[in-house]
Amino acid sequence: MGAFPFVHRELARFSDLDPMGHVNNAVYLTWIENARIEFLRHLGAFDRPDTTEMAMILARAEVDFRAPLGFGDELEIAVRTSRLGTKSFDLEYELRCGERVVAEAKTVLVAYDYGTNESREIPDEWRQRLAA
Amino acid sequence: MGAFPFVHRELARFSDLDPMGHVNNAVYLTWIENARIEFLRHLGAFDRPDTTEMAMILARAEVDFRAPLGFGDELEIAVRTSRLGTKSFDLEYELRCGERVVAEAKTVLVAYDYGTNESREIPDEWRQRLAA
Amino acid sequence: MGAFPFVHRELARFSDLDPMGHVNNAVYLTWIENARIEFLRHLGAFDRPDTTEMAMILARAEVDFRAPLGFGDELEIAVRTSRLGTKSFDLEYELRCGERVVAEAKTVLVAYDYGTNESREIPDEWRQRLAA
Protein backbone atom coordinates (compact mmCIF):
# COMPACT_ATOMS: atom_id res chain seq x y z
CA MET A 1 0.00 0.00 0.00
CA GLY A 2 1.45 3.33 -1.07
CA ALA A 3 1.60 6.80 0.38
CA PHE A 4 -1.37 8.97 1.27
CA PRO A 5 -2.45 10.92 -1.81
CA PHE A 6 -4.82 13.28 -0.03
CA VAL A 7 -4.71 15.39 3.13
CA HIS A 8 -7.61 17.21 4.81
CA ARG A 9 -7.17 19.82 7.58
CA GLU A 10 -9.20 20.34 10.77
CA LEU A 11 -9.01 22.53 13.86
CA ALA A 12 -10.05 21.44 17.38
CA ARG A 13 -12.99 23.53 18.57
CA PHE A 14 -13.53 24.48 22.22
CA SER A 15 -16.81 22.55 22.19
CA ASP A 16 -14.87 19.46 21.02
CA LEU A 17 -13.17 19.28 24.44
CA ASP A 18 -14.32 17.11 27.29
CA PRO A 19 -13.95 17.75 31.03
CA MET A 20 -10.34 16.46 30.89
CA GLY A 21 -9.57 19.27 28.43
CA HIS A 22 -9.00 16.73 25.65
CA VAL A 23 -10.82 16.41 22.34
CA ASN A 24 -13.69 13.99 22.85
CA ASN A 25 -13.30 10.63 21.08
CA ALA A 26 -16.48 11.03 19.01
CA VAL A 27 -15.02 14.11 17.32
CA TYR A 28 -12.46 11.90 15.56
CA LEU A 29 -15.28 10.22 13.62
CA THR A 30 -16.57 13.66 12.63
CA TRP A 31 -13.12 14.66 11.38
CA ILE A 32 -12.57 11.49 9.37
CA GLU A 33 -16.06 11.90 7.90
CA ASN A 34 -15.13 15.36 6.63
CA ALA A 35 -11.84 13.97 5.33
CA ARG A 36 -13.71 11.13 3.59
CA ILE A 37 -16.17 13.48 1.90
CA GLU A 38 -13.38 15.77 0.72
CA PHE A 39 -11.39 12.76 -0.52
CA LEU A 40 -14.38 11.46 -2.52
CA ARG A 41 -15.08 14.96 -3.85
CA HIS A 42 -11.41 15.19 -4.85
CA LEU A 43 -11.91 11.92 -6.78
CA GLY A 44 -14.84 13.51 -8.60
CA ALA A 45 -17.57 11.72 -6.68
CA PHE A 46 -19.92 14.68 -6.62
CA ASP A 47 -19.17 16.12 -10.04
CA ARG A 48 -22.40 14.93 -11.59
CA PRO A 49 -25.97 15.66 -10.59
CA ASP A 50 -26.59 11.90 -10.66
CA THR A 51 -25.07 11.34 -7.22
CA THR A 52 -26.76 7.94 -6.84
CA GLU A 53 -23.82 6.70 -8.91
CA MET A 54 -21.66 7.17 -5.83
CA ALA A 55 -24.15 6.20 -3.14
CA MET A 56 -22.59 4.26 -0.29
CA ILE A 57 -23.20 3.45 3.34
CA LEU A 58 -20.80 3.38 6.26
CA ALA A 59 -20.73 -0.19 7.56
CA ARG A 60 -17.87 -0.04 10.07
CA ALA A 61 -15.47 2.42 11.68
CA GLU A 62 -12.36 1.77 13.78
CA VAL A 63 -10.20 4.34 15.54
CA ASP A 64 -6.92 3.86 17.41
CA PHE A 65 -6.22 6.80 19.70
CA ARG A 66 -2.47 7.43 20.06
CA ALA A 67 -2.19 10.80 21.83
CA PRO A 68 -4.60 13.34 23.33
CA LEU A 69 -5.44 16.63 21.59
CA GLY A 70 -6.32 20.03 23.06
CA PHE A 71 -8.00 23.29 22.07
CA GLY A 72 -6.69 24.89 18.91
CA ASP A 73 -4.62 21.88 17.85
CA GLU A 74 -4.37 21.72 14.06
CA LEU A 75 -4.82 18.33 12.43
CA GLU A 76 -3.80 16.86 9.13
CA ILE A 77 -5.90 13.87 8.14
CA ALA A 78 -4.39 11.77 5.37
CA VAL A 79 -6.75 9.41 3.50
CA ARG A 80 -6.18 6.51 1.13
CA THR A 81 -8.00 3.49 -0.27
CA SER A 82 -6.64 0.41 1.49
CA ARG A 83 -8.94 -2.31 0.15
CA LEU A 84 -11.16 -2.56 -2.92
CA GLY A 85 -13.63 -5.47 -2.82
CA THR A 86 -16.54 -6.38 -5.05
CA LYS A 87 -19.23 -4.48 -3.19
CA SER A 88 -17.25 -2.73 -0.48
CA PHE A 89 -13.99 -0.88 0.05
CA ASP A 90 -11.88 0.37 2.94
CA LEU A 91 -10.43 3.81 3.52
CA GLU A 92 -7.54 4.36 5.92
CA TYR A 93 -6.83 7.58 7.77
CA GLU A 94 -3.77 8.89 9.56
CA LEU A 95 -4.33 11.88 11.87
CA ARG A 96 -1.24 13.97 12.51
CA CYS A 97 -0.68 17.00 14.70
CA GLY A 98 2.65 18.43 13.62
CA GLU A 99 5.03 15.46 13.44
CA ARG A 100 3.02 13.23 15.78
CA VAL A 101 0.56 10.57 14.60
CA VAL A 102 -2.27 11.16 17.08
CA ALA A 103 -4.74 8.60 15.72
CA GLU A 104 -5.27 6.05 12.97
CA ALA A 105 -8.62 4.97 11.62
CA LYS A 106 -10.29 2.71 9.08
CA THR A 107 -13.79 2.72 7.63
CA VAL A 108 -15.61 0.09 5.59
CA LEU A 109 -17.93 1.54 2.96
CA VAL A 110 -20.50 -0.42 0.95
CA ALA A 111 -21.76 0.59 -2.50
CA TYR A 112 -25.50 0.98 -2.18
CA ASP A 113 -28.49 1.26 -4.49
CA TYR A 114 -31.06 3.51 -2.83
CA GLY A 115 -33.60 2.47 -5.46
CA THR A 116 -33.64 -1.20 -4.48
CA ASN A 117 -32.28 -0.64 -0.95
CA GLU A 118 -29.59 -3.23 -1.53
CA SER A 119 -25.83 -3.32 -1.72
CA ARG A 120 -24.43 -3.40 -5.24
CA GLU A 121 -21.15 -3.99 -7.04
CA ILE A 122 -18.81 -1.03 -7.05
CA PRO A 123 -19.21 0.57 -10.51
CA ASP A 124 -16.08 0.39 -12.69
CA GLU A 125 -15.74 4.15 -12.79
CA TRP A 126 -15.43 4.39 -8.98
CA ARG A 127 -13.18 1.38 -8.91
CA GLN A 128 -10.71 3.16 -11.18
CA ARG A 129 -10.90 6.39 -9.22
CA LEU A 130 -10.53 4.68 -5.84
CA ALA A 131 -7.57 2.64 -7.10
CA ALA A 132 -5.79 5.66 -8.59
CA MET B 1 -49.12 34.99 29.59
CA GLY B 2 -50.38 31.71 30.96
CA ALA B 3 -48.79 28.52 32.17
CA PHE B 4 -46.61 26.20 30.12
CA PRO B 5 -48.81 23.58 28.46
CA PHE B 6 -46.00 21.32 27.30
CA VAL B 7 -42.86 19.86 28.85
CA HIS B 8 -40.01 18.04 27.09
CA ARG B 9 -37.29 16.06 28.91
CA GLU B 10 -33.54 15.89 28.19
CA LEU B 11 -30.47 14.35 29.82
CA ALA B 12 -27.00 15.92 29.83
CA ARG B 13 -24.55 13.73 27.92
CA PHE B 14 -20.87 13.43 28.84
CA SER B 15 -19.95 14.88 25.44
CA ASP B 16 -22.13 17.91 26.25
CA LEU B 17 -19.62 18.94 28.94
CA ASP B 18 -16.85 21.46 28.43
CA PRO B 19 -13.46 21.54 30.17
CA MET B 20 -15.07 23.25 33.21
CA GLY B 21 -17.27 20.16 33.62
CA HIS B 22 -20.36 22.20 32.69
CA VAL B 23 -22.79 21.65 29.85
CA ASN B 24 -21.58 23.74 26.90
CA ASN B 25 -23.79 26.72 26.04
CA ALA B 26 -24.49 25.54 22.48
CA VAL B 27 -26.19 22.41 23.85
CA TYR B 28 -29.03 24.56 25.20
CA LEU B 29 -30.02 25.46 21.63
CA THR B 30 -30.01 21.76 20.77
CA TRP B 31 -32.29 21.01 23.72
CA ILE B 32 -34.76 23.78 22.94
CA GLU B 33 -34.79 22.65 19.31
CA ASN B 34 -35.86 19.18 20.39
CA ALA B 35 -38.42 20.73 22.74
CA ARG B 36 -39.72 22.91 19.89
CA ILE B 37 -40.08 19.97 17.51
CA GLU B 38 -41.89 17.91 20.12
CA PHE B 39 -44.15 20.86 20.97
CA LEU B 40 -45.08 21.36 17.30
CA ARG B 41 -45.60 17.63 16.86
CA HIS B 42 -47.82 17.68 19.96
CA LEU B 43 -49.85 20.45 18.24
CA GLY B 44 -50.28 18.17 15.23
CA ALA B 45 -47.73 19.89 13.01
CA PHE B 46 -46.46 16.73 11.41
CA ASP B 47 -49.71 14.78 11.25
CA ARG B 48 -50.12 15.24 7.53
CA PRO B 49 -47.84 14.23 4.67
CA ASP B 50 -48.15 17.79 3.38
CA THR B 51 -45.65 19.19 5.87
CA THR B 52 -45.10 22.33 3.79
CA GLU B 53 -48.21 23.55 5.57
CA MET B 54 -46.06 23.95 8.67
CA ALA B 55 -42.80 25.08 7.06
CA MET B 56 -40.97 27.70 9.09
CA ILE B 57 -37.50 29.07 9.58
CA LEU B 58 -35.70 30.00 12.76
CA ALA B 59 -34.97 33.73 12.58
CA ARG B 60 -33.67 34.43 16.10
CA ALA B 61 -32.74 32.67 19.32
CA GLU B 62 -32.01 34.10 22.77
CA VAL B 63 -30.85 32.20 25.85
CA ASP B 64 -30.36 33.46 29.41
CA PHE B 65 -28.14 31.13 31.38
CA ARG B 66 -29.07 31.07 35.09
CA ALA B 67 -27.10 28.15 36.57
CA PRO B 68 -24.53 25.64 35.33
CA LEU B 69 -25.40 22.01 34.60
CA GLY B 70 -23.29 18.86 34.94
CA PHE B 71 -23.17 15.28 33.67
CA GLY B 72 -26.36 13.31 34.12
CA ASP B 73 -28.48 16.30 35.09
CA GLU B 74 -32.08 15.78 34.03
CA LEU B 75 -33.85 18.71 32.41
CA GLU B 76 -37.46 19.67 31.97
CA ILE B 77 -38.00 22.12 29.14
CA ALA B 78 -41.38 23.85 29.21
CA VAL B 79 -42.56 25.48 25.97
CA ARG B 80 -45.31 27.95 25.14
CA THR B 81 -46.34 30.38 22.42
CA SER B 82 -45.59 33.88 23.68
CA ARG B 83 -46.35 35.98 20.59
CA LEU B 84 -48.40 35.36 17.46
CA GLY B 85 -47.80 37.88 14.67
CA THR B 86 -48.94 37.97 11.07
CA LYS B 87 -46.00 36.12 9.56
CA SER B 88 -43.98 35.17 12.63
CA PHE B 89 -44.43 33.90 16.17
CA ASP B 90 -42.36 33.50 19.32
CA LEU B 91 -41.91 30.45 21.51
CA GLU B 92 -40.67 30.75 25.07
CA TYR B 93 -38.81 28.05 26.96
CA GLU B 94 -38.09 27.51 30.64
CA LEU B 95 -35.38 24.96 31.45
CA ARG B 96 -35.64 23.46 34.91
CA CYS B 97 -33.43 21.00 36.74
CA GLY B 98 -35.45 19.81 39.73
CA GLU B 99 -36.85 22.99 41.29
CA ARG B 100 -34.25 25.34 39.80
CA VAL B 101 -34.80 27.39 36.65
CA VAL B 102 -31.41 26.90 34.98
CA ALA B 103 -32.10 28.82 31.76
CA GLU B 104 -34.78 30.73 29.87
CA ALA B 105 -34.95 31.08 26.11
CA LYS B 106 -36.98 32.58 23.28
CA THR B 107 -37.05 31.83 19.58
CA VAL B 108 -38.61 33.78 16.72
CA LEU B 109 -40.01 31.57 13.95
CA VAL B 110 -41.18 32.76 10.55
CA ALA B 111 -43.78 30.96 8.42
CA TYR B 112 -42.10 30.15 5.15
CA ASP B 113 -43.11 29.06 1.67
CA TYR B 114 -40.36 26.84 0.28
CA GLY B 115 -42.00 27.02 -3.16
CA THR B 116 -41.55 30.78 -3.55
CA ASN B 117 -38.71 31.07 -1.01
CA GLU B 118 -40.57 33.84 0.79
CA SER B 119 -42.11 34.38 4.17
CA ARG B 120 -45.88 33.99 4.27
CA GLU B 121 -48.81 34.66 6.58
CA ILE B 122 -49.27 32.09 9.31
CA PRO B 123 -52.12 29.84 8.08
CA ASP B 124 -55.29 30.03 10.20
CA GLU B 125 -55.03 26.41 11.21
CA TRP B 126 -51.60 26.90 12.80
CA ARG B 127 -52.72 30.15 14.34
CA GLN B 128 -55.45 28.32 16.20
CA ARG B 129 -53.18 25.52 17.29
CA LEU B 130 -50.41 27.84 18.45
CA ALA B 131 -52.90 30.00 20.37
CA ALA B 132 -54.52 27.03 22.08
CA MET C 1 -19.19 -14.71 27.29
CA GLY C 2 -22.46 -14.26 29.14
CA ALA C 3 -25.45 -11.98 28.84
CA PHE C 4 -25.37 -8.20 29.10
CA PRO C 5 -25.73 -7.22 32.76
CA PHE C 6 -26.31 -3.53 32.15
CA VAL C 7 -28.48 -1.44 29.83
CA HIS C 8 -28.29 2.33 29.23
CA ARG C 9 -30.97 4.32 27.36
CA GLU C 10 -30.57 7.15 24.83
CA LEU C 11 -32.82 9.20 22.56
CA ALA C 12 -31.87 10.45 19.08
CA ARG C 13 -31.82 14.26 19.04
CA PHE C 14 -32.75 16.33 15.97
CA SER C 15 -29.22 17.73 15.89
CA ASP C 16 -27.91 14.15 15.76
CA LEU C 17 -29.34 13.78 12.25
CA ASP C 18 -27.39 14.31 9.05
CA PRO C 19 -28.72 15.53 5.70
CA MET C 20 -29.95 12.01 4.90
CA GLY C 21 -32.21 12.23 7.96
CA HIS C 22 -30.17 9.52 9.72
CA VAL C 23 -28.30 9.71 12.99
CA ASN C 24 -24.72 10.70 12.18
CA ASN C 25 -22.14 7.96 12.77
CA ALA C 26 -20.13 9.98 15.31
CA VAL C 27 -23.15 10.09 17.62
CA TYR C 28 -22.81 6.34 18.22
CA LEU C 29 -19.47 6.94 19.95
CA THR C 30 -21.14 9.58 22.12
CA TRP C 31 -23.87 7.13 23.09
CA ILE C 32 -21.51 4.28 23.95
CA GLU C 33 -19.41 6.74 25.96
CA ASN C 34 -22.44 7.60 28.07
CA ALA C 35 -23.24 3.89 28.37
CA ARG C 36 -19.65 3.17 29.42
CA ILE C 37 -19.66 5.87 32.09
CA GLU C 38 -22.98 4.66 33.49
CA PHE C 39 -21.74 1.05 33.44
CA LEU C 40 -18.58 1.99 35.36
CA ARG C 41 -20.61 4.10 37.79
CA HIS C 42 -22.94 1.12 38.25
CA LEU C 43 -19.85 -0.96 39.15
CA GLY C 44 -18.97 1.62 41.79
CA ALA C 45 -16.18 3.29 39.83
CA PHE C 46 -16.95 6.77 41.05
CA ASP C 47 -18.04 5.97 44.61
CA ARG C 48 -14.88 7.29 46.15
CA PRO C 49 -13.36 10.74 45.98
CA ASP C 50 -10.07 9.10 44.97
CA THR C 51 -11.11 8.59 41.36
CA THR C 52 -7.52 8.10 40.25
CA GLU C 53 -8.08 4.51 41.36
CA MET C 54 -10.25 4.10 38.27
CA ALA C 55 -8.32 6.28 35.82
CA MET C 56 -8.22 4.86 32.31
CA ILE C 57 -7.77 5.99 28.75
CA LEU C 58 -9.66 5.02 25.63
CA ALA C 59 -7.17 3.34 23.29
CA ARG C 60 -9.46 2.02 20.56
CA ALA C 61 -13.09 2.07 19.44
CA GLU C 62 -14.86 -0.03 16.78
CA VAL C 63 -18.44 0.31 15.60
CA ASP C 64 -20.41 -1.90 13.20
CA PHE C 65 -23.43 -0.07 11.85
CA ARG C 66 -26.32 -2.46 11.14
CA ALA C 67 -29.34 -0.22 10.46
CA PRO C 68 -30.00 3.52 10.19
CA LEU C 69 -31.72 5.50 12.96
CA GLY C 70 -34.00 8.54 12.75
CA PHE C 71 -35.28 11.37 14.94
CA GLY C 72 -36.86 10.31 18.20
CA ASP C 73 -35.68 6.71 17.97
CA GLU C 74 -35.15 5.25 21.44
CA LEU C 75 -32.04 3.19 22.00
CA GLU C 76 -31.06 0.55 24.51
CA ILE C 77 -27.31 0.16 24.82
CA ALA C 78 -26.24 -3.05 26.55
CA VAL C 79 -22.68 -3.17 27.96
CA ARG C 80 -20.47 -5.98 29.19
CA THR C 81 -16.81 -6.73 29.87
CA SER C 82 -15.56 -8.96 27.05
CA ARG C 83 -11.83 -9.15 27.83
CA LEU C 84 -9.81 -8.55 30.98
CA GLY C 85 -6.06 -8.29 30.37
CA THR C 86 -3.19 -7.27 32.61
CA LYS C 87 -3.23 -3.56 31.85
CA SER C 88 -6.22 -3.24 29.54
CA PHE C 89 -9.75 -4.51 29.12
CA ASP C 90 -12.46 -4.52 26.46
CA LEU C 91 -16.08 -3.51 26.75
CA GLU C 92 -18.68 -4.67 24.24
CA TYR C 93 -21.86 -2.82 23.38
CA GLU C 94 -25.05 -3.86 21.64
CA LEU C 95 -27.33 -1.04 20.48
CA ARG C 96 -30.94 -2.00 20.05
CA CYS C 97 -33.96 -0.06 18.84
CA GLY C 98 -36.98 -2.12 19.78
CA GLU C 99 -36.16 -5.67 18.72
CA ARG C 100 -33.56 -4.69 16.11
CA VAL C 101 -29.81 -4.68 16.77
CA VAL C 102 -28.86 -1.41 15.04
CA ALA C 103 -25.16 -1.41 15.91
CA GLU C 104 -22.45 -3.29 17.78
CA ALA C 105 -19.33 -1.75 19.23
CA LYS C 106 -16.16 -2.53 21.18
CA THR C 107 -13.76 -0.28 23.09
CA VAL C 108 -10.30 -1.02 24.46
CA LEU C 109 -9.56 0.77 27.73
CA VAL C 110 -6.16 1.00 29.39
CA ALA C 111 -5.62 1.47 33.14
CA TYR C 112 -3.61 4.64 33.52
CA ASP C 113 -1.59 6.36 36.22
CA TYR C 114 -1.93 10.11 35.75
CA GLY C 115 0.85 10.65 38.28
CA THR C 116 3.53 8.90 36.24
CA ASN C 117 1.72 9.28 32.88
CA GLU C 118 2.10 5.56 32.23
CA SER C 119 -0.18 2.60 31.81
CA ARG C 120 -0.46 0.39 34.89
CA GLU C 121 -1.82 -3.00 35.92
CA ILE C 122 -5.55 -3.10 36.48
CA PRO C 123 -6.01 -2.98 40.28
CA ASP C 124 -7.51 -6.13 41.81
CA GLU C 125 -10.60 -4.30 42.98
CA TRP C 126 -11.52 -3.21 39.44
CA ARG C 127 -10.65 -6.62 38.10
CA GLN C 128 -13.23 -8.18 40.40
CA ARG C 129 -15.87 -5.62 39.58
CA LEU C 130 -15.31 -5.81 35.82
CA ALA C 131 -15.43 -9.63 35.94
CA ALA C 132 -18.64 -9.72 37.98
Next chain:
Amino acid sequence: MGAFPFVHRELARFSDLDPMGHVNNAVYLTWIENARIEFLRHLGAFDRPDTTEMAMILARAEVDFRAPLGFGDELEIAVRTSRLGTKSFDLEYELRCGERVVAEAKTVLVAYDYGTNESREIPDEWRQRLAA
Protein backbone atom coordinates in the same frame (compact mmCIF):
# COMPACT_ATOMS: atom_id res chain seq x y z
CA MET D 1 -19.20 51.77 17.87
CA GLY D 2 -16.26 51.26 15.56
CA ALA D 3 -15.13 48.59 13.17
CA PHE D 4 -14.46 44.95 14.04
CA PRO D 5 -10.82 44.65 15.13
CA PHE D 6 -10.69 40.86 15.09
CA VAL D 7 -11.76 38.11 12.70
CA HIS D 8 -11.91 34.35 13.39
CA ARG D 9 -12.39 31.71 10.65
CA GLU D 10 -14.50 28.53 10.73
CA LEU D 11 -15.51 25.82 8.27
CA ALA D 12 -18.91 24.07 8.21
CA ARG D 13 -18.48 20.36 8.96
CA PHE D 14 -20.69 17.67 7.47
CA SER D 15 -21.87 16.76 10.96
CA ASP D 16 -22.94 20.39 11.45
CA LEU D 17 -25.71 19.89 8.88
CA ASP D 18 -29.30 19.05 9.72
CA PRO D 19 -31.78 17.04 7.61
CA MET D 20 -32.50 20.17 5.53
CA GLY D 21 -28.82 20.21 4.51
CA HIS D 22 -28.30 23.45 6.44
CA VAL D 23 -25.93 24.12 9.31
CA ASN D 24 -27.83 23.49 12.53
CA ASN D 25 -28.59 26.61 14.59
CA ALA D 26 -26.72 25.37 17.68
CA VAL D 27 -23.48 25.32 15.70
CA TYR D 28 -23.53 29.12 15.50
CA LEU D 29 -23.07 29.29 19.28
CA THR D 30 -20.13 26.91 18.96
CA TRP D 31 -18.55 29.13 16.30
CA ILE D 32 -19.00 32.36 18.23
CA GLU D 33 -17.58 30.63 21.32
CA ASN D 34 -14.42 29.79 19.39
CA ALA D 35 -14.33 33.34 18.04
CA ARG D 36 -14.77 34.70 21.58
CA ILE D 37 -11.94 32.59 22.99
CA GLU D 38 -9.61 33.58 20.17
CA PHE D 39 -10.57 37.24 20.62
CA LEU D 40 -9.82 37.10 24.36
CA ARG D 41 -6.58 35.23 23.69
CA HIS D 42 -5.68 37.91 21.14
CA LEU D 43 -6.25 40.50 23.90
CA GLY D 44 -3.81 38.61 26.11
CA ALA D 45 -6.41 36.97 28.33
CA PHE D 46 -4.57 33.70 28.68
CA ASP D 47 -1.00 35.00 28.72
CA ARG D 48 -0.55 34.42 32.41
CA PRO D 49 -0.82 31.23 34.43
CA ASP D 50 -3.15 33.10 36.80
CA THR D 51 -6.17 32.80 34.54
CA THR D 52 -8.57 33.58 37.40
CA GLU D 53 -7.80 37.18 36.52
CA MET D 54 -9.91 36.69 33.40
CA ALA D 55 -12.58 34.37 34.79
CA MET D 56 -16.02 35.10 33.40
CA ILE D 57 -19.33 33.39 32.84
CA LEU D 58 -21.64 33.50 29.85
CA ALA D 59 -24.92 35.03 31.05
CA ARG D 60 -26.79 35.50 27.77
CA ALA D 61 -26.50 34.78 24.06
CA GLU D 62 -28.57 36.09 21.14
CA VAL D 63 -28.31 35.07 17.51
CA ASP D 64 -30.09 36.49 14.45
CA PHE D 65 -30.01 34.06 11.56
CA ARG D 66 -29.93 35.88 8.19
CA ALA D 67 -29.17 33.17 5.62
CA PRO D 68 -28.69 29.40 5.63
CA LEU D 69 -25.26 27.76 5.35
CA GLY D 70 -24.23 24.48 3.75
CA PHE D 71 -21.39 21.95 3.84
CA GLY D 72 -17.94 23.39 3.28
CA ASP D 73 -19.03 27.02 3.60
CA GLU D 74 -16.21 29.15 4.99
CA LEU D 75 -17.08 31.67 7.66
CA GLU D 76 -15.47 34.84 8.91
CA ILE D 77 -16.60 35.78 12.39
CA ALA D 78 -15.80 39.36 13.36
CA VAL D 79 -15.84 40.19 17.09
CA ARG D 80 -15.85 43.45 19.01
CA THR D 81 -16.66 44.79 22.48
CA SER D 82 -19.99 46.60 22.25
CA ARG D 83 -20.65 47.44 25.93
CA LEU D 84 -18.41 47.68 28.96
CA GLY D 85 -20.33 47.80 32.27
CA THR D 86 -19.15 47.62 35.86
CA LYS D 87 -19.37 43.86 36.28
CA SER D 88 -20.35 42.73 32.80
CA PHE D 89 -19.62 43.43 29.15
CA ASP D 90 -21.09 42.59 25.75
CA LEU D 91 -19.37 41.18 22.70
CA GLU D 92 -20.90 41.49 19.24
CA TYR D 93 -20.29 39.11 16.36
CA GLU D 94 -20.88 39.38 12.65
CA LEU D 95 -20.75 36.11 10.68
CA ARG D 96 -19.95 36.50 7.02
CA CYS D 97 -19.73 33.98 4.20
CA GLY D 98 -18.03 35.75 1.32
CA GLU D 99 -19.77 39.11 1.06
CA ARG D 100 -22.99 38.02 2.78
CA VAL D 101 -23.74 38.63 6.45
CA VAL D 102 -25.26 35.27 7.37
CA ALA D 103 -25.81 35.90 11.09
CA GLU D 104 -25.29 38.43 13.85
CA ALA D 105 -24.90 37.63 17.51
CA LYS D 106 -24.36 39.16 20.94
CA THR D 107 -23.19 37.66 24.20
CA VAL D 108 -23.28 39.09 27.72
CA LEU D 109 -20.29 38.05 29.86
CA VAL D 110 -19.97 38.59 33.61
CA ALA D 111 -16.66 38.90 35.46
CA TYR D 112 -16.63 36.15 38.04
CA ASP D 113 -14.65 35.23 41.13
CA TYR D 114 -14.48 31.45 41.37
CA GLY D 115 -13.09 31.77 44.90
CA THR D 116 -16.18 33.43 46.34
CA ASN D 117 -18.56 32.21 43.60
CA GLU D 118 -19.78 35.75 43.02
CA SER D 119 -19.72 38.27 40.22
CA ARG D 120 -17.05 40.95 40.58
CA GLU D 121 -16.06 44.26 39.05
CA ILE D 122 -14.20 43.98 35.78
CA PRO D 123 -10.50 44.50 36.67
CA ASP D 124 -8.94 47.67 35.18
CA GLU D 125 -6.51 45.69 33.10
CA TRP D 126 -9.30 43.84 31.27
CA ARG D 127 -11.29 47.03 30.96
CA GLN D 128 -8.43 48.63 29.05
CA ARG D 129 -7.90 45.64 26.84
CA LEU D 130 -11.58 45.20 26.04
CA ALA D 131 -11.94 48.92 25.25
CA ALA D 132 -8.91 49.01 22.96
